[in-house]
Amino acid sequence: MDKPTTSAAAAAAQDSNLLPDSPQHGPTLSSASSFEALTRHDPNLSRLATKMFNKTEEYITHELNAPLEDYKLLEEMNKATIAKYKDMRQIAENLNTxxxxxxxxxQQLAPMMQQIDEISDTVDKLEAAAYKLDAYSIALENRVKCVLQRKSGGGQVAQ
Structure with missing residues (x-):
C-alpha cells in the first residue's frame, strides 16, 4: 500500500486508526457513536432519546410559532387600526359635511344678521333720543309748572 503524500491524507489515515471498528459493520462515525441500525439498544436509552427528540421538536415548534403568533397579533392590531381609521374617516366626512x-x-343668514345689527343700532339711537326727549319734556313740564305757579301766585297778590 502506498503511503499518503499529503499531510491531509496523513491526518485522515491517522484519525481512521484511532476510531474503533464496529464488530458488525466496520468503521463508525466517531468513537462516541453507539448507534447501529440493526443492533438492539437499551430500551431506557431509546425511551430517553425519543423523549429528548420529542421535547426538542416541541421546543423548536414553539420557537417557530412565537414569531408567527407575533405576526398574527400584529395583523389583528392592523385590522383594528384600519377599522378605527375607517370610523375616524367617516366621522371626519360627517363633520366636513x-x-x-x-x-x-x-352665508345665507349673514345679510339678515347685518340688518339685525343695523336695526339694533337704530333702536339704540332711538332709545337715546327717547331719553333725551323724556328729559326735555320733564324740564319743560317743570318750567310750565313754575310759570303757572307764578301766574297763579302773582294773581293772588294783586287781589
Whole structure:
C-alpha cells in the first residue's frame, strides 16, 4: 500500500486508526457513536432519546410559532387600526359635511344678521333720543309748572 503524500491524507489515515471498528459493520462515525441500525439498544436509552427528540421538536415548534403568533397579533392590531381609521374617516366626512352646511347657512343668514345689527343700532339711537326727549319734556313740564305757579301766585297778590 502506498503511503499518503499529503499531510491531509496523513491526518485522515491517522484519525481512521484511532476510531474503533464496529464488530458488525466496520468503521463508525466517531468513537462516541453507539448507534447501529440493526443492533438492539437499551430500551431506557431509546425511551430517553425519543423523549429528548420529542421535547426538542416541541421546543423548536414553539420557537417557530412565537414569531408567527407575533405576526398574527400584529395583523389583528392592523385590522383594528384600519377599522378605527375607517370610523375616524367617516366621522371626519360627517363633520366636513356638517361644517359645509353650517357655512352655507351662515352665508345665507349673514345679510339678515347685518340688518339685525343695523336695526339694533337704530333702536339704540332711538332709545337715546327717547331719553333725551323724556328729559326735555320733564324740564319743560317743570318750567310750565313754575310759570303757572307764578301766574297763579302773582294773581293772588294783586287781589
Amino acid at each position: 356638517s361644517t359645509s352646511e353650517l357655512s352655507l347657512k351662515f
